[in-house]
Amino acid sequence: MxxxxxxxxxxxxxxxxxxxxxxxxxxxxxxxxxxxxxxxxxxxxxxxxxxxxxxxxxxxxxxxxxxxxxxxxxxxxxxxxxxxxxxxxxxxxxxxxxxxxxxxxxxxxxxxxxxxxxxxxxxxxxxxxxxxxxxxxxxxxxxxxxxxxxxxxxxxxxxxxxxxxxxxxxxxxxxxxxxxxxxxxxxxxxxxxxxxxxxxxxxxxxxxxxxxxxxxxxxxxxxxxxxxxxxxxxxxxxxxxxxxxxxxxxxxxxxxxxxxxxxxxxxxxxxxxxxxxxxxxxxxxxxxxxxxxxxxxxxxxxxxxxxxxxxxxxxxxxxxxxxxxxxxxxxxxxxxxxxxxxxxxxxxxxxxxxxxxxxxxxxxxxxxxxxxxxTSTWGINPLPQKRTDAVGEFYTTLQGKCSIISHEHGLTQREEEVLALLAQDKSIAEIETQLVISNGTVKSHIRHIYAKLGVHARKEVVDMVRNL
Missing domain, CATH: 1.20.1250.20 (MFS general substrate transporter like domains)
Structure with missing residues (x-):
């Protein structure tokens, strides 16, 4: 992407x-x-x-x-x-x-x-x-x-x-x-x-x-x-x-x-x-x-x-x-x-x-x-019966899991992008570089994500995505 x-x-x-x-x-x-x-x-x-x-x-x-x-x-x-x-x-x-x-x-x-x-x-x-x-x-x-x-x-x-x-x-x-x-x-x-x-x-x-x-x-x-x-x-x-x-x-x-x-x-x-x-x-x-x-x-x-x-x-x-x-x-x-x-x-x-x-x-x-x-797909979701093909992969990929979590918890598009990088265990510096945003902006997005997901640490975010 x-x-x-x-x-x-x-x-x-x-x-x-x-x-x-x-x-x-x-x-x-x-x-x-x-x-x-x-x-x-x-x-x-x-x-x-x-x-x-x-x-x-x-x-x-x-x-x-x-x-x-x-x-x-x-x-x-x-x-x-x-x-x-x-x-x-x-x-x-x-x-x-x-x-x-x-x-x-x-x-x-x-x-x-x-x-x-x-x-x-x-x-x-x-x-x-x-x-x-x-x-x-x-x-x-x-x-x-x-x-x-x-x-x-x-x-x-x-x-x-x-x-x-x-x-x-x-x-x-x-x-x-x-x-x-x-x-x-x-x-x-x-x-x-x-x-x-x-x-x-x-x-x-x-x-x-x-x-x-x-x-x-x-x-x-x-x-x-x-x-x-x-x-x-x-x-x-x-x-x-x-x-x-x-x-x-x-x-x-x-x-x-x-x-x-x-x-x-x-x-x-x-x-x-x-x-x-x-x-x-x-x-x-x-x-x-x-x-x-x-x-x-x-x-x-x-x-x-x-x-x-x-x-x-x-x-x-x-x-x-x-x-x-x-x-x-x-x-x-x-x-x-x-x-x-x-x-x-x-x-x-x-x-x-x-x-x-x-x-x-x-x-x-x-x-x-x-x-x-x-945010996310605005209520437009993949049909469950099609999970054997490309739509099925949507649910199993990291991006798909992040999309589902974002939709359920009201994350913005940018917060969803940060969530996907957090789930890959990217550092703040790596997120800055990949999304071309400042250090302060990254930290602000992470705070918002933690608050919306009800977590307090990166490990909890990673576990939430991977266990979905």
Missing amino acids: KARAEERKTATLGSGVVPIRFLGAGAYLAWLFTIHYSTGFFETADRAIDSLILSNLANLIGLVGAALFARRIAPISAKRPYVAGAGIASCLGTVLASLAPLDGHAEPTLFVVGNVLVGIGTALLILLWSELYSSLPRKETSIFYSGSFIAAALLFYLVSALSPLAQTTVVPILPLASMIMLFFSSKLLPNQAEEVRESADSHWTFPWRPSILLAVYAFVSTLARSMSFEANDVGMMGMLLIALAVLASNVLLFDRFDARMLYKLTPPLIVGGFLLISFYDGFDGLGNALINAGFSGFVILTLIVLSTISYTYGVTAIWLFGLTRACRVLASTIAACGHAWLSSSGLANDAILGSAAIVLVVTCAMLFLSDKDF
Whole structure:
């Protein structure tokens, strides 16, 4: 694991410079935000919601299909047809959907076909970048995800400043640019085909905790965008600011930065945003920005955690991200359809909807969010009946035992790494060198591990791991 991490760190951040090509996810995110949430790309909010619902349904089918056949098709980032298909489908779909209003007779066909292609392309784009980032160590993943969200927000505002004709020309190019950047990014990494094939032999429990959380956050986020559609452009500033904060924390405070702070920060941001857009006039922009910041912060956190789980424990990225993203897309579609129906029926009441969203977010945070959720495998465990193959080895290896202990006792990712080295009877100096952290940091982690495990000496730690 350490050798693989060092090899990929050298390929990506070894020179101390972030390779711009690894921020290509920002191009597809900017494209996605523009075609679904930009107030300048559609002539009416209803048109934007119709586009979102159609493309989301196609996206949902694509994600579920990919998850079901993940073990057969992985790794897709190493296969050119998937990379080319993602770029072409997204580009062509955007062109067809944007041309639909120009031809009255063919408008319904062009609009439907275009958005179906957009949905399929979106599913592939998401899975391709998720698989690529899941092949990188946690620090690189954190930097590239937050950097991509920053790039997406900047590109979104740049595109929004263009004339309608220029937007129609530039927007379809973004997913193509994203796939070109992914293709060249994969060239910097060692061949991961063998690793993916090995992980494909393992079977894990359904990722229900992250799926529920992402579904709830996506539901309230889409509801907020539907309630204050005209403020969506301003709301993107929230995503930009939270991504900047995450990137700065990762770069400047990586060893001390605890990503779990994001999950503690996001519910208050969302609640505050809904209070503004639901009960006060003239605050839609600020409220939308707060909600967008909360949602984006939580999404960045879950993307980092899920990528780390895939990288560390060998969970198939296409399966993991396909299922969790499908739940998120389904919830977003339900929110869009529900608000559209309420609005058309004259039943939409911002105060009631906002209050319901606040109750939902607070309840979800109380029931499903805790420090333990963002350590180890987040409740995604190997299925017992598969212990005869690669998953069985997970339970018997030192790393697997440390993972189980960490999950049961709420150790952080870094503490789990220190635990594994302690179990190998490594000295403090050796742990410093291997994890590239200071002496004080190592001792602090060891104290925390002792406290959480209820032990008082290294020998007790070693015995606990070896006797598991």
